[in-house]
Amino acid sequence: MRPPTMKAAGLALAALLTLSACAKAEEPVAAPAATSTAGQQVVQTPAGDAGPxxxxxxxxxxxxxxxxxxxxxxxxxxxxxxxxxxxxxxxxxxxxxxxxxxxxxxxxxxxxxxxxxxxxxxxxxxxxxxxxxxxxxxxxxxxxxxxxxxxxxxxxxxxxxxxxxxxxxxxxxxSDFYEQGKRAADRMIEALGGKGKVAILLGSPGNNVTTERTNGFKDRVKEQAPEIEISFEQTGEFAREKGQQVTEQLIQSNPDINGIYAENDEMALGAVTALKGAGKEPGDIKIVSVDGTRSAVQAIVDGWLYAVIESNxxxxxxxxxxxxxxxxxxxxxxxxxxxxxxxxxxxxxxxxxxxx
Missing domain, CATH: 3.40.50.2300 (Response regulator)
Known part of the structure; x- marks a missing residue:
């Protein structure tokens, strides 16, 4: 999925303003198939399909x-x-x-x-x-x-x-966190050409975001890229400092790692700090994360992150x-x-x- 043009973004925003994300059950309205725009959110699920x-x-x-x-x-x-x-x-x-x-x-x-x-x-x-x-x-x-x-x-x-x-x-x-995990897996598969060793920096335990982002990623890799091995998993607690610490351990225990899936941008940026400290160059290890913070998007520009799945x-x-x-x-x-x-x-x- 790619971001809309400015014209498309304007149409998406207009659709949001007229769409009832919470429409009456007897009058379901199809939501626009559009991505979120700056400062706004676009509803993905038609209200009639959302459940009770x-x-x-x-x-x-x-x-x-x-x-x-x-x-x-x-x-x-x-x-x-x-x-x-x-x-x-x-x-x-x-x-x-x-x-x-x-x-x-x-x-x-x-x-x-x-x-x-x-x-x-x-x-x-x-x-x-x-x-x-x-x-x-x-x-x-x-x-x-x-x-x-x-x-x-x-x-x-x-x-x-x-x-x-x-x-x-x-x-x-x-957001659909399971879908975010699947999309992150798609980008990792793309980055690694469908094979290699990947580490997961898990989010905090005890909430549905971590569970669903993990399951979505794993299920997609298993289904689409059996030659990718998930060889390391440890919680970084959604925190930059913890993400750095875990990645430092990762580099020591798994020096042949090819990719890192960070379940939020803060952990991904912590991983970048660890890789820099270990003398790695941008792109040596492919990093895919979830959130869409400005610092993470800048890290893509700088070559340290491969892709980021937004969570608005x-x-x-x-x-x-x-x-x-x-x-x-x-x-x-x-x-x-x-x-x-x-x-x-x-x-x-x-x-x-x-x-x-």
Missing amino acids: TCTLEQFGGEKFDLKTAVVGFSQSEKEANPFRIAETQSIRDEAAKLGITELKVTNAQSQFSKQITDVQQLIAQGVQLLVIAPLNSDGWEPVLQQAAEKKIPIITVDRQINAKPCDDYLTFIG PRFGPLAFQTAQRFLDGEAIPDKVIISDRDYDASNAQDSLGEAY
Whole structure:
């Protein structure tokens, strides 16, 4: 998949503005087959195909004015990661644009127990809508029970929670992580000519992003390139410093490695630092990662990364649009899947301004 031209991007954005990502179940609308554009997200899955739907009547809550409501956003990770910075800023910017007068933002600093406490405190402070970027997929029962008692709709972004939509939360908005893993595998197969040894820098355990990006990559390699051997796997915890440490170990234990699949850009950039320290040259080891940060796209320009699969963090517009449609009585699908672009040597230089 290649990024659209500027004209196509404009058409995609126009389609997003007219498309109901959360259309009524009885009136499914085909989503545009387009990639995300700078600052925006394009819905990939038609609402009628997204699974069960939920209405305000089914949920059991009361309609409220979003502009005057108390809205809570729970960020999961330290905002040293460009993904998290862009994600939080997108929520803040869209709330300001819509005139939402009271937005409460918390940050769990990568501690799950703190995130649970953060959200419980938001509930105690009277929030009427919760947008949560979960650190883990499990362990949300205390929060969900408290939110359900007060009929507070919850929208999760970028990671899913293991719970029942409409009963426990409203919907999930994010990427198809399994598909991201498959696309990353396609680029690695391309880079290595279908054979060689590959290491995987795994994301943090305990969430669906890591699991699905791993399974998608492995399944695709097994299916399309049996001569590629996955000879090393270790978590880099989605962190640059940890990615560097793991790659330093990798170089020592597997000096014949040909490729590295990093499940986010921060780990990939840490790997680049390790390779530089080991005297490697750009392109000696092919690196494919997921996210689409500006630093990673620049690393493609510089020859250190082969390709990056985007994971768009700008959830603000779509999250609040979904909330408003729900409050207007429309049926919301249990998943709103967005479309992400690819970056490689053919478009990285021209796309730097669109990366986050």
